[in-house]
Amino acid sequence: MQKPFAITLDIGTSLANHTGSWRTERPEYVDRLPPCNHACPAGENIQAWLYLAEEGDYEGAWRKLMEDNPMPGVMGRVCYHPCESACNRGQLDEAVGIHAIERFLGRTAWEQGWKPDPPAGPSGKTVLVVGAGPSGLSAAYHLTRMGHAVTIREAGPMAGGMMRFGIPKYRLPRDVLDYEIQRILDMGVTLELDTKVENIEAAFETENFDAVFVAVGAHLAKRIDIPAHAAGRILDAVSVLKDLETGVEPPQLGRRVIIYGGGNTAMDMARTAKRLGAEEAMIVYRRSRNEMPAHDFEATEAEDEGVLIHWLRTIKEIDESTFTVEKMEVDENGRPQPTGEFETLEADTLVLALGQNVDTTFMETIPGVKIAKDGVIDVDETLMTGYPGLFAGGDMVPAERTVTVAVGHGKKVARSIDAYMKGERYAPPEKHGLATFEAINDWYYTDADKTVQPALDLIRRQTTFDEILGGLDETTALFEARRCLSCGNCFECDNCYGVCPDNAVIKLGAGKRFKFNYDFCKGCGLCAAECPCGAIEMTPETI
Amino acid sequence: MTQRIKFYQTGTLTVGNRLLDEDNRTVQGTVDRSNSLTSGHRACQGCGEALGARYVVDAAMRAAGDRLFAVNATGCLEVFSTPYPESSWQVPWLHSLFGNAPAVATGVRAALRAKGRTDIKVLAQGGDGGTADIGFGCLSGMFERNDDVLYVCYDNEAYMNTGVQRSGSTPPAARTSTTPAAGAAPGNVFGQGKNVPRIAMAHGIPYVATASVADLQDLEAKVTKAMNIDGARYIHVHVPCPLGWGSAPCDTIKLARLAIETGLFPLYEAEYGDVTDVTPIRRRMPVEDYLRPQKRFAHLFRPDLDAEVLAQIQKIADDNIEKLKLLD
Numbered sequence: 001m002q003k004p005f006a007i008t009l010d011i012g013t014s015l016a017n018h019t020g021s022w023r024t025e026r027p028e029y030v031d032r033l034p035p036c037n038h039a040c041p042a043g044e045n046i047q048a049w050l051y052l053a054e055e056g057d058y059e060g061a062w063r064k065l066m067e068d069n070p071m072p073g074v075m076g077r078v079c080y081h082p083c084e085s086a087c088n089r090g091q092l093d094e095a096v097g098i099h100a101i102e103r104f105l106g107r108t109a110w111e112q113g114w115k116p117d118p119p120a121g122p123s124g125k126t127v128l129v130v131g132a133g134p135s136g137l138s139a140a141y142h143l144t145r146m147g148h149a150v151t152i153r154e155a156g157p158m159a160g161g162m163m164r165f166g167i168p169k170y171r172l173p174r175d176v177l178d179y180e181i182q183r184i185l186d187m188g189v190t191l192e193l194d195t196k197v198e199n200i201e202a203a204f205e206t207e208n209f210d211a212v213f214v215a216v217g218a219h220l221a222k223r224i225d226i227p228a229h230a231a232g233r234i235l236d237a238v239s240v241l242k243d244l245e246t247g248v249e250p251p252q253l254g255r256r257v258i259i260y261g262g263g264n265t266a267m268d269m270a271r272t273a274k275r276l277g278a279e280e281a282m283i284v285y286r287r288s289r290n291e292m293p294a295h296d297f298e299a300t301e302a303e304d305e306g307v308l309i310h311w312l313r314t315i316k317e318i319d320e321s322t323f324t325v326e327k328m329e330v331d332e333n334g335r336p337q338p339t340g341e342f343e344t345l346e347a348d349t350l351v352l353a354l355g356q357n358v359d360t361t362f363m364e365t366i367p368g369v370k371i372a373k374d375g376v377i378d379v380d381e382t383l384m385t386g387y388p389g390l391f392a393g394g395d396m397v398p399a400e401r402t403v404t405v406a407v408g409h410g411k412k413v414a415r416s417i418d419a420y421m422k423g424e425r426y427a428p429p430e431k432h433g434l435a436t437f438e439a440i441n442d443w444y445y446t447d448a449d450k451t452v453q454p455a456l457d458l459i460r461r462q463t464t465f466d467e468i469l470g471g472l473d474e475t476t477a478l479f480e481a482r483r484c485l486s487c488g489n490c491f492e493c494d495n496c497y498g499v500c501p502d503n504a505v506i507k508l509g510a511g512k513r514f515k516f517n518y519d520f521c522k523g524c525g526l527c528a529a530e531c532p533c534g535a536i537e538m539t540p541e542t543i
Numbered sequence: 544m545t546q547r548i549k550f551y552q553t554g555t556l557t558v559g560n561r562l563l564d565e566d567n568r569t570v571q572g573t574v575d576r577s578n579s580l581t582s583g584h585r586a587c588q589g590c591g592e593a594l595g596a597r598y599v600v601d602a603a604m605r606a607a608g609d610r611l612f613a614v615n616a617t618g619c620l621e622v623f624s625t626p627y628p629e630s631s632w633q634v635p636w637l638h639s640l641f642g643n644a645p646a647v648a649t650g651v652r653a654a655l656r657a658k659g660r661t662d663i664k665v666l667a668q669g670g671d672g673g674t675a676d677i678g679f680g681c682l683s684g685m686f687e688r689n690d691d692v693l694y695v696c697y698d699n700e701a702y703m704n705t706g707v708q709r710s711g712s713t714p715p716a717a718r719t720s721t722t723p724a725a726g727a728a729p730g731n732v733f734g735q736g737k738n739v740p741r742i743a744m745a746h747g748i749p750y751v752a753t754a755s756v757a758d759l760q761d762l763e764a765k766v767t768k769a770m771n772i773d774g775a776r777y778i779h780v781h782v783p784c785p786l787g788w789g790s791a792p793c794d795t796i797k798l799a800r801l802a803i804e805t806g807l808f809p810l811y812e813a814e815y816g817d818v819t820d821v822t823p824i825r826r827r828m829p830v831e832d833y834l835r836p837q838k839r840f841a842h843l844f845r846p847d848l849d850a851e852v853l854a855q856i857q858k859i860a861d862d863n864i865e866k867l868k869l870l871d
Contacts, residue, residue: 011628014583022588055562443800443826444556482562494559494572498759499796501593503582507574510561520582524589524785525793532557538793 032488076103133161138410254348435488439534589792789838
């Protein structure tokens with residue numbers, strides 16, 4: 001064809017002009033680790049199940065959740081939700097109420113009778129789990145899913161461990177606990193109650209278990225020496241809370257009760273004492289509110305219910321019902337120091353809530369097993385003790401003592417045991433980089449305040465063990481799920497597709513996300529700047 | 544103004560959303576948008592005008608059932624989209640002179656009517672130079688005759704492709720190659736320039752609106768509305784220019800958003816000369832946040848902060864907010 005002067009190209013579309021060659025930086029889609037997932041001790045993929053819940057796919061969300069945690073109903077109630085403390089939305093208005101949605105999914109699964117995905121085919125391997133607490137139950141669930149045959153041996157008369165014997169009913173109704181435990185057992189787990197395991201080596205040698213996971217918790221109440229001329233009743237909180245579950249008669253605490261300690265157990269004990277009819281339930285704690293191990297909301301809830309907290313006091317002497325307490329001061333290291341000033345309190349019963357120790361006597365003689373500092377079992381990063389095939393987790397090992405940590409140990413140990421039985425060593429996959437608040441373009445998120453869960457009237461809180469917090473209904477749960485920012489993970493808002501001046505983003509259709517057309521992308525970075533959730537990263541081009 | 548849907552993580556602030564009804568999604572969020580201005584054009588990285596033009600023409604195509612004819616004044620948009628022999632336009636498109644796009648559009652309209660093709664809609668578009676300055680007489684004539692044309696001005700506030708010369712739309716204090724940042728009053732002078740949407744309103748035409756690349760839903764709603772009105776219509780779209788403004792290419796939408804949120808570029812609609820609706824400011828920002836990232840205003844911050852000039856610009860924003868009730 002005859003071309004006009006100085007024209008070298010044919011007439012046609014500009015698609016022949018590949019502007020991608022201008023680029024010095026290229027956008028790339030990334031998945032970053034959302035802070036909620038990062039903070040979850042049970043390793044839940046919270047963002048992923050919220051994504052499904054946002055669509056109203058509650059079963060899908062529940063199944064995603066169940067990949068990591070077999071007890072959403074329990075966890076939605078008792079977990080201290082570090083996910084919400086880490087939630088980026090907290091810097092915008094208020095954190096997403098993850099626990100409330102988890103609880104909603106737990107209840108919906110119950111109402112709908114959803115069953116866990118069927119286990120993998122039988123592996124022929126057998127595992128003994130010692131202790132039917134959150135850690136043992138979680139391990140049994142995950143191992144069963146992997147196709148291993150699991151037997152749980154529990155020394156007590158009921159499964160649940162501290163979920164039953166440590167957490168009062170007003171925070172965790174027992175029907176929820178029973179249902180979620182039974183669902184795990186229904187998968188084919190053998191539970192032997194009232195069976196105390198004394199000889200672990202025999203489980204390997206005589207019974208031929210391929211691996212053993214010990215998770216008996218920490219049940220020995222710490223004691224303290226207090227000079228007493230004529231002591232009144234002194235009890236420990238762990239025993240009282242346990243008796244409440246197993247005993248026929250509720251424990252008699254008297255009219256005035258002092259609880260000694262500042263942890264969550266002390267708060268639960270004081271609130272339980274109120275509900276058992278104590279006129280005065282007082283907490284005596286040696287440090288101030290700032291240093292207490294209990295969560296602040298628990299102290300607030302206890303105070304709301306009429307519990308009186310004497311901060312900065314230690315008990316020096318007991319004479320029948322008269323308690324001499326010394327005022328303390330907190331020094332710059334956060335340690336309490338005596339002041340030499342004294343006062344007296346009147347009470348009928350003293351309940352100690354000073355923490356718990358692990359009973360390690362049945363483990364100490366096993367070759368290779370080491371006791372770590374603070375009297376807990378020493379384990380490696382796969383939770384295996386020095387004895388090959390023997391694993392330990394939950395409150396028995398060095399870690400924060402919460403139900404969620406225990407459930408996380410159960411999952412982790414299941415993976416470790418699975419690898420061990422294959423002659424391998426479990427290595428966790430590499431994690432994505434963290435999705436920080438700075439990576440979020442908060443302009444695009446509309447204002448939406450956190451949904452408030454209904455709470456029981458104060459008078460009923462003081463007198464009954466009814467659950468305090470109500471659940472969310474479907475509409476409010478959906479609203480709450482949709483408050484998720486989806487940090488670091490594409491949620492298909494079409495922004496990148498829309499804002500590209502060069503039409504260089506290809507929309508792949510619902511659920512398939514997008515891809516870049518690098519033939520035309522000039523690398524302006526608008527897509528990355530306008531991505532609400534920080535799922536696009538600009539990286540320098542290499543030539 | 545569009546109806547905001549209080550829904551989901553991002554409501555309707557994003558381009559689309561997998562959970563929104565199809566009816567509530569933008570044209571730009573759909574796979575079958577016409578991409579009237581397709582890839583391979585030679586606009587700078589992060590060009591606001593390229594983005595704005597695709598937003599507008601795709602929405603107009605949708606509203607016109609793909610029966611659309613576009614006339615384009617000389618300017619950046621024409622230069623970067625159609626260097627002979629390539630074209631980025633996927634719509635019947637005619638290049639006019641710099642100053643006569645409104646008149647050419649009038650002619651196209653008349654020719655189509657003569658051929659009985661009243662089903663085809665006519666769109667004319669130009670930059671702020673072609674609109675506010677060079678084509679001003681033709682535009683006024685088109686308005687006066689109430690010709691059935693939608694005229695869209697992409698306002699990047701100077702003559703960009705010829706080397707960033709001042710136009711009638713350049714804001715006060717802005718540095719351009721013809722208003723250098725030198726002397727006692729650096730940059731463009733205060734009190735000059737033209738507010739073309741206001742002038743369009745003064746003609747009493749059926750529809751006038753301002754829009755921005757930072758508010759896609761609002762822009763598409765206005766284009767769609769305009770396409771369904773007969774007679775002369777005018778939409779003035781704010782389109783940041785990384786080259787002329789001295790801003791980062793990735794900040795184009797952010798700056799357009801700040802222009803809205805500071806009150807410097809108010810979004811409103813007017814019918815037959817009266818303002819009928821405004822898009823309220825969502826998060827009010829001081830003008831300094833808008834000016835500081837742009838090198839054309841660098842002399843206001845270096846070597847010392849020019850508090851007096853900043854206060855003058857802030858007053859312009861405040862007056863807009865008060866006059867149009869942008870915070871209600």
